[in-house]
Amino acid sequence: MSAPDGGATADRAARLRALPGVDALAARLRADGDGGAPTAAEAVAAARVVVAARRAELLAGAADDADLLARAREHLRPTLRRVLNATGVVVHTNLGRAPLAPAAVDAVAAAAAGYLNVELDLDGGGRGQRDAHVAGLLRELTGAEDALVVNNGAAAALLAVAALAPADGTGERRVVVSRGQLVEIGGGFRVPDVIAQAGARLVEVGTTNRTRADDYAAAIAAGAGLVLRVHPSNFRTVGFVQDVSVEELCALGVPVVDDIGSGVLATGIAALADEPPIRRSIAAGVAAVTFSGDKLLGGPQAGIVAGTAQAVAACRRHPLARALRPGRLTMAALAATLALYRDPGRALREIPVLAMLTAPEGELRARAERLAAATGGTVVAAVARVGGGALPLVDLPGPAVALDPPAGADSLAAALRAHDPPLVGRIADGRVLLDPRTLAGDELDAAAAVVRAVLGRA
Structure with missing residues (x-):
């Protein structure tokens, strides 16, 4: 083993001795004035982190120079920034999906400023239901009998399958999905994993490119109690293909959960012609349609389950519903965004995505x-x-x-x-x-x- 380099060791020792004290760096940071002076406590906290990190670098052999004042300023800067x-x-x-409409921004600011009746019935004084603030709007805009909100679209699909897949005579819960719809979305989120996490067994039918109504019917005859239809939003299969419409699926005699993904409420937009509209699924007779609030709907991150009163009530009773529920800021932004859709022209003008x-x-x-x-x-x-x-x-x-x-x-x-x-x-x-x-x-x-x-x- 070779002996340590005496010159390098001496240089490292000199660099360590030259490190400023925490109080000295904090004082420089407060006097710097670039971007506003931090409080004394903030400056000391940033200086302590930066000096400790630099000491560790030098002990590890770093020989470069470092601007500790710039590092301390950067440490105090929020990592979540307007882009x-x-x-x-x-x-x-990666940039937060849909920017909010001005009305939604105002609603969030108002909701954040104080208390509000998230789960309080102001008329009777008893406990209310947080979904009540958006359920009426969703019924009005989609034709659904009821609706509830969770924290994202994936959560909506998970909750719907978990709550609505019935058990057969053996106690098994089987969900039938076309092989062409066993998709993966960002972050490794896969439809088979959703079904497994919901406590059900996946029954695949059809092929990658062609699935017929008879394929679903055979699986239902064998005991499958729920059909999950998944819109392949992030890819397309073209050529020799066949699938089954939501209307045909609803005629098969078992509940249908239609996961349509992006949540299209607007009409008459050419770019959205290939996205399934929410109203079509409701009119077809699905038990529940699930979709996101923060994609093509143009609101905050949220997942929505809309459908029959019976299906939504089952979702609301499920233990996952509480674990997946959103907070008041999401509810305020979503309610304000949905309200804009009452006037389609205003929605096109004021919802940034549209x-x-x-x-x-x-x-x-x-x-x-x-x-x-x-x-x-x-x-x-x-x-x-x-x-x-x-x-x-x-x-x-x-x-x-x-x-x-x-x-x-x-x-x-x-x-x-x-x-x-x-x-x-x-x-x-x-x-x-x-x-x-x-x-x-x-x-x-x-x-x-x-x-x-x-x-x-x-």
Whole structure:
């Protein structure tokens, strides 16, 4: 074994001795004033973490220099930040999916400011039901007899299967699903796993590309008591294919749970033509339809179970319902979003997802030209996407602003993301593209300011 390098050991010891004291670094942080001075307690907490981390780095052999003041400032900065989305992906999962309508934002602020009657019956003074704040709206908008809300779409599917799959004579609960619908969504969430977690046994019918009504009927005759229909939202099978409509499934004589995913309430939007509407499933006679609140519906993260009064009551009684229930902020935002759908024209204007999907070409062109003029970029033809695991074959053509980076597209994209506020674009053909479709009107100037700051343009 070789002897330790005396010079390296001495240098490391010198670097350790040069580390500032926690109080000294905290004092510098409070005096720095960049972004507002922290309190004394906040400054000491950040300094303690940063100095300890740097000491560990030096003991591990680090020989680089480090700006501890910058690290301390970064430690105090919230990790959850407002991001400027210029990717052209409307429902961007990594960026929080659907931005909320102004009415929903106001509702969240009001709900957060004090107490509210989440589960209080103001008329009678007894305990109320938190679903009451949205159930009436969902009945009105979908035609369902009742509805309840959980914390996301996957939870809605899990709860519906767990609560509605009946036991056969042997006590087994069997759920029939087409092989072409045994999908996986983001994060490794798979339909077979949902059924297993619900305490039921999966019965596969048909083939990957073709399933007939007779396949379902045979499984039901053999004891399957529930049909789960899953919309393959994030892929499409084309060519020699066949599936069974929701109307045909509801005629088979057993309860049907229709997991349609994205939650389309709006009508008349060409881009959404291939997504199953909620009203169709309810009209067909499903026991329950499940869908998300934060995708194409345009509200907060939530999962919704709507259907017959009997089915929803069974879901509400199930022990999972309490474990999966949302909080008051979600309920406030969802109620405000649903209320906008009473006026379809207003919903198209004010729900950001719908406004982005229906933005006129002329408006997008004007915004792109404004952004290009402010950044020195070039307006080019591009294609945006719906995102959120929905409509994978739908193109949203429109203009984008291309930036030719002096040091490579990856480097420029990273610098834009590192700015405050972060600006997230996409890379195509060696350039960074900024798509105005997913930038709100009041975000264009902020996006341009980020680009100018990063590129050093006046």
